[in-house]
Amino acid sequence: xxxxxxxxxxTCSGCEAKVKSSLLNVDHITEVIVSKDENSGIITMDxxxxxxxxxxxLGGKESKYQINEEGFVPVDKLTEGTPVSSPKxxxxxxxxxxxxxCPMHCEGDKTYDVPGDCPICGMDLVQAPVVAQIxxxxxxxxxxxxxxxxxxCPICGMxxxxxxxxxNAENQTYQRLLKKMKVAVVxxxxxxxIAMMEMLPxxxxxxxxxxxxxxxxxxxxxxxxxxxxxNMFFMKAWRSIITWNLNMFTLIGIGTGVAFLFSLAGLFxxxxxxxxxxxxxxxVALYFEATSVILTLALLGQxxxxxxxxxxxxxxxxxxxxxxxxxxxxxxxRDTIISIHDIKAGDMLRVKPGDKIxxxxxxxxxxxxxxxxxxxxxxxPVEKQIGDPVNSGTINGTGSFIMQSEKxxxxxxxxxxxxxxxxxxxxxxxxxxxxxxxxKYFVPAVVLIAVATYFIWYYYGPxxxxxxxxxxxxxxxxxxxxxxxxLATPMSVMVGVGKGAQSGILIKSAEALEKMDKLDVLIIxxxxxxxxxxxxxxxxxxxxxxxxxxxxxxxxxxxxxxxxLALSFLEYSKSKNITLSEVADFNSISGKGVTxxxxxxxxxxxxxxxxxxxxxNSPEDAENRIKEEQKLGKTVSYISxxxxxxxxxxxxxxxxxxxxxxxxxxxxxxxxxxxxTGDNENxxxxxxxxxxxxxxxxxxxxxxxxxxxxxxxxxxxxxxMAGDGINDAPALAQADIGIAMGxxxxxxxxxxxxxxxxxxxxxxxxxxxxxxxxxxxxxQNLFFAFAYNALGIPVAAGLLYPYFxxxxxxxxxxxxxxxxxxxxxxxxxxxxxxxx
Numbered sequence: 001x002x003x004x005x006x007x008x009x010x011t012c013s014g015c016e017a018k019v020k021s022s023l024l025n026v027d028h029i030t031e032v033i034v035s036k037d038e039n040s041g042i043i044t045m046d047x048x049x050x051x052x053x054x055x056x057x058l059g060g061k062e063s064k065y066q067i068n069e070e071g072f073v074p075v076d077k078l079t080e081g082t083p084v085s086s087p088k089x090x091x092x093x094x095x096x097x098x099x100x101x102c103p104m105h106c107e108g109d110k111t112y113d114v115p116g117d118c119p120i121c122g123m124d125l126v127q128a129p130v131v132a133q134i135x136x137x138x139x140x141x142x143x144x145x146x147x148x149x150x151x152x153c154p155i156c157g158m159x160x161x162x163x164x165x166x167x168n169a170e171n172q173t174y175q176r177l178l179k180k181m182k183v184a185v186v187x188x189x190x191x192x193x194i195a196m197m198e199m200l201p202x203x204x205x206x207x208x209x210x211x212x213x214x215x216x217x218x219x220x221x222x223x224x225x226x227x228x229x230x231n232m233f234f235m236k237a238w239r240s241i242i243t244w245n246l247n248m249f250t251l252i253g254i255g256t257g258v259a260f261l262f263s264l265a266g267l268f269x270x271x272x273x274x275x276x277x278x279x280x281x282x283x284v285a286l287y288f289e290a291t292s293v294i295l296t297l298a299l300l301g302q303x304x305x306x307x308x309x310x311x312x313x314x315x316x317x318x319x320x321x322x323x324x325x326x327x328x329x330x331x332x333x334r335d336t337i338i339s340i341h342d343i344k345a346g347d348m349l350r351v352k353p354g355d356k357i358x359x360x361x362x363x364x365x366x367x368x369x370x371x372x373x374x375x376x377x378x379x380x381p382v383e384k385q386i387g388d389p390v391n392s393g394t395i396n397g398t399g400s401f402i403m404q405s406e407k408x409x410x411x412x413x414x415x416x417x418x419x420x421x422x423x424x425x426x427x428x429x430x431x432x433x434x435x436x437x438x439x440k441y442f443v444p445a446v447v448l449i450a451v452a453t454y455f456i457w458y459y460y461g462p463x464x465x466x467x468x469x470x471x472x473x474x475x476x477x478x479x480x481x482x483x484x485x486x487l488a489t490p491m492s493v494m495v496g497v498g499k500g501a502q503s504g505i506l507i508k509s510a511e512a513l514e515k516m517d518k519l520d521v522l523i524i525x526x527x528x529x530x531x532x533x534x535x536x537x538x539x540x541x542x543x544x545x546x547x548x549x550x551x552x553x554x555x556x557x558x559x560x561x562x563x564x565l566a567l568s569f570l571e572y573s574k575s576k577n578i579t580l581s582e583v584a585d586f587n588s589i590s591g592k593g594v595t596x597x598x599x600x601x602x603x604x605x606x607x608x609x610x611x612x613x614x615x616x617n618s619p620e621d622a623e624n625r626i627k628e629e630q631k632l633g634k635t636v637s638y639i640s641x642x643x644x645x646x647x648x649x650x651x652x653x654x655x656x657x658x659x660x661x662x663x664x665x666x667x668x669x670x671x672x673x674x675x676x677t678g679d680n681e682n683x684x685x686x687x688x689x690x691x692x693x694x695x696x697x698x699x700x701x702x703x704x705x706x707x708x709x710x711x712x713x714x715x716x717x718x719x720x721m722a723g724d725g726i727n728d729a730p731a732l733a734q735a736d737i738g739i740a741m742g743x744x745x746x747x748x749x750x751x752x753x754x755x756x757x758x759x760x761x762x763x764x765x766x767x768x769x770x771x772x773x774x775x776x777x778x779x780q781n782l783f784f785a786f787a788y789n790a791l792g793i794p795v796a797a798g799l800l801y802p803y804f805x806x807x808x809x810x811x812x813x814x815x816x817x818x819x820x821x822x823x824x825x826x827x828x829x830x831x832x833x834x835x836x
Contacts, residue, residue: 002044005054009064010036019065022057029054041067100125103490115173121486122236122249124173124306137161174306181296181303184229187221188292194218195289211283215267218288226260230295246443248482248817254447255477255810256294259287262470285467287474287810294478294814304822320418322393327358330402347405353398357390360407368399417506417757430514431489431778442482446793450476453797461798468798471810475796479813480789484820488781491828496774499831504742504757505767512753515736516771519671520717522764523709523731524663526677526687527565527635527653528724529741530761535565535653537572538634542647543622548578550647553598554605554639556581561594565637565651589613591678591701593637604640608680609699616640622648630682633690660691662761669768676700676708676731705731722764739764769836777831781824788820 010016016034023032023043031044043054051069058065099111102118103126116125137160139145139153151160194214197205205214226234237253240246266284327343328350329336335350343349343359351357357370369381372394381397384390390403393414409415450473457469493510500507507513524530540547555573558566560583573580586596592613593606604614611618618626618638626636626648635651663673675696677684684698697708705721709731712719721728721735732738732752740752741759756763796813800806 002042005041005043005051005067005069006039007034007041008039008066010034010039015065019058022059022065023054026053026057100127102126103487103494117232117236117239119239119243120245121247121482122240122245124302174303177299177303177306180229181299184225184292184296184299187224187229188289188296191218191221191225191289191292215283215286215288218286219263219267222260222288222292225292225295226256230299233295233298246447248443248480250443251446251477251480251482252294252298252817255450255474256291256298259294259474259810260291263287263291290474290810293811297811297814298817301817301819301821305825322356323414323418324356324358324393328352328355341409343405343408345405345408349403349405350400351390351396351403352400353396355396357392357394357396357403359392359405359409360390360412361403361405362387362389364402364404366399366401368401369397371395371397413757417501430511431775431782434782438485442480442485442789446476446480449793449797450474457798468807472796472798472807475808475810475813476793478810479792479796479808479817481785481792481817481820484785484788484824485782487821487824487828488785489778491825492774492777492781492831495828495831496770496777499834499836500767500770503766503770503836505763505770506742506755506757507767508753508755512737513771513774515718516720516754516767517775518718519720519737519768521672521674521712521719522666523674523676523705523712523719523721523735524761525705525723525728526675526679526684528759529722530659530663530675530687530691531653531655535568535635535651537568538629538650538652540647540649541625543645545646547647548576550639550641551576552578552581553601553603553641554637554649556583556598557586557594557596557603557605559583560586560596561588565635566594568651569649601641602643604638606637607678607699608638609701611638611640611645614640614643616643616645618645627682630680631686633683633686635679635683655687655690656760658760658762662765663691663693665765666761666768671768674708676705702728702730706734709734720764722761724759739767766836770834773831773834773836777828781827784827785820785824788816792816792820 007019010019016036019034019041020032023029023041026049028045028047028049029043030046032041033043034041043049051067054067055061055063058067099113100115101111102121103123112125115127117123118125137147137151139156139158139160141158142153142155145153145155145160147160152158153160194205194217197203209217233249233252234257236247236249237257240250240253263286266286270284323340325340326337327340329338329343330348330350340358348364349358349361351368353368363384363386365386367383367385369383370390371381372391384401391414392412407413410419453476454469454473457472458465461468489510493513496513497507497510527535540551542550551569551573555569555578558569558573559580581598584597586594588594589606589610591609593604593610595602595604595610595614597603604610604616608618616638622645626638629636629650633655635653637649637651638645639647639649666673672695673693675684675688675691675693677687677696677698678700679698681698684696688694688696697704700708705728709719709721713734713736718736720737720739721731722739722741723732724741728740732740737754738752739754739756742755742757754767756767792813795806796808798807
């Protein structure tokens with residue numbers, strides 16, 4: 001027997017493998033299928049295994065892997081291809097300052113409530129942008145007066161004014177580092193000047209004071225740099241060593257710490273040092289200037305990174321800025337300004353010219369043109385009339401209207417977009433696993449290379465060999481930069497996902513972005529994907545009864561269906577003022593049609609497969625007439641009553657203007673495009689002919705689409721599926737990349753990895769170009785990071801000295817190390833200008 005369980009704590013493929021192997025070691029468990037993306041597992045057993053035994057196999061109650069029966073469903077009751085996922089609560093906008101996460105995602109999706117350092121890599125945690133905060137008001141004369149809405153000051157009576165939002169955590173980090181940077185520069189510059197002046201044969205400083213005195217001055221000036229401005233490097237290094245999470249700060253801390261301690265010993269206990277460590281002044285050569293300059297340059301790198309990080313999440317912040325904070329509530333004939341958080345579904349809201357739409361809903365009265373470019377990427381305003389939907393964050397034009405709210409808070413499209421972009425920005429691309437494997441051994445290897453460098457110079461280097469060995473070992477420690485490797489993938493993903501959101505492409509995970517670049521086959525549905533998905537009734541043909549009577553029967557049935565065709569029948573019946581009846585025994589047969597009892601008559605309404613299922617014969621004359629309609633690209637639905645064919649309805653669903661060009665663009669990129677539709681052969685052939693599609697299959701049920709995808713995947717092909725209906729959900733879940741039309745059903749969108757807000761195939765072309773650009777950028781970043789370390793470490797160790805007499809100063813090594821991470825981030829930021 002098979003059962004579905006919720007398994008949490010898996011963050012990578014290694015976690016999946018560990019959980020799988022641990023559970024397979026339990027008696028009576030014969031097969032395990034787990035998914036870190038869905039936090040789920042399907043476990044096959046020959047007899048029931050208690051939950052406690054499985055938890056014990058995963059490491060007990062304290063293990064990061066937890067298994068439970070929440071949402072327990074026997075697998076045999078799941079339809080094939082249905083995505084297995086844990087119940088997920090909807091994102092709730094936070095007003096408390098948000099969560100913090102590591103930009104390198106060292107701990108997967110783990111977040112922290114307060115700012116600090118990542119316990120693995122030591123980098124500053126990044127704040128996850130807050131969706132929408134409550135707008136608070138204060139008195140300009142009495143700032144202690146603060147309230148959630150507008151009003152007047154109870155002390156002086158002045159109107160309250162909106163408070164400025166709090167500075168985000170990343171900017172606070174930047175300002176804190178900038179303050180420390182100023183202190184470090186002020187004290188490091190004199191230390192550097194003193195050290196450089198000492199090298200001059202007739203140094204003016206030596207006429208003022210002996211070298212030993214200047215050494216004491218350097219020591220005093222270095223103290224604020226080491227113990228205030230740059231103390232974080234040593235704190236992070238110490239934490240990394242005691243937890244054995246070695247990282248970039250381990251190397252900086254060891255390198256500068258050794259240089260500083262060596263200089264202290266040389267200053268206080270100079271007699272213990274051999275002659276080769278002494279300068280021509282007779283004093284021990286100290287490295288206070290190297291310590292302070294290296295730390296200051298490392299601090300500069302942290303400062304530049306803090307500035308760059310805020311730019312990488314710029315697209316997400318721009319989306320958050322779209323969220324309005326107030327709305328005008330129309331109640332009892334009066335307009336009242338209320339907070340966005342006080343809006344309830346069903347409220348009437350007035351939207352004035354230039355206002356942002358506060359929540360999702362539909363226009364109740366009035367009309368206007370609305371700028372939806374921030375969500376769809378289309379610059380042309382859209383005309384909206386009574387009954388048309390409007391979305392939160394879009395901007396009203398010159399008209400004024402009253403809307404009825406339908407979705408509020410975290411249910412709005414804008415809130416869901418922000419949450420999806422935020423989640424995708426923190427997801428991991430499979431290509432990142434390579435960098436992770438290397439980073440794991442990187443720091444210990446660098447330390448060993450530094451130790452080897454010292455001894456090689458000590459035994460084989462020119463005099464003073466101990467000094468050469470010491471300086472080059474420090475340079476090796478300082479120049480190595482594991483952070484450049486760690487940042488190569490997540491920075492590109494973050495910027496790329498944000499760019500996609502601005503263009504109307506919502507990407508759920510970095511894995512989907514990577515697979516999209518490798519796409520071989522695109523499978524597309526017809527209705528709502530290739531066509532507009534807004535079918536209209538072309539004609540009704542009745543064989544032996546009144547057309548209005550027949551229309552009343554099928555419209556009554558259509559009340560219970562979500563299919564786009566059903567909606568068109570309802571609209572058509574309204575235009576004819578048809579009275580609808582109650583329906584008994586309603587049944588929707590996926591891929592075929594609907595049945596039910598209307599006014600004591602058994603009505604079946606759907607395609608030819610539905611008629612065949614109930615053994616309803618179609619006369620030859622009727623079939624010929626139907627085929628003629630189908631050859632014109634129309635969809636025909638059969639109507640039977642009490643087992644007899646009574647007529648048919650011909651439906652027009654125009655092909656979207658962008659479909660033909662989009663399909664051609666994809667085929668020009670070498671992608672095989674296949675249309676799978678539940679419609680008949682004649683209609684499918686007519687649509688395929690108009691689009692120049694050579695590959696199509698008609699009469700496909702949901703299971704047929706699912707099997708077609710499996711067959712292509714078994715051939716080693718990367719398959720994407722684009723669809724919009726509930727019947728597409730299994731295929732969307734099975735495909736390597738499920739692509740949902742934003743105009744489609746919630747089930748389809750939930751099953752997909754990529755959602756196209758505008759809902760046309762041009763979005764797939766954009767997604768393909770974006771994925772190619774992001775993956776190219778990631779490969780550039782990884783190449784730079786590998787090349788930098790592969791070249792920098794040997795040069796720092798002194799490889800060029802025997803041939804060219806070139807040695808790399810630890811200070812130059814620090815500068816190169818600081819700029820390497822910044823260069824990776826800078827290259828990632830170029831994605832903001834990519835043309836898609």
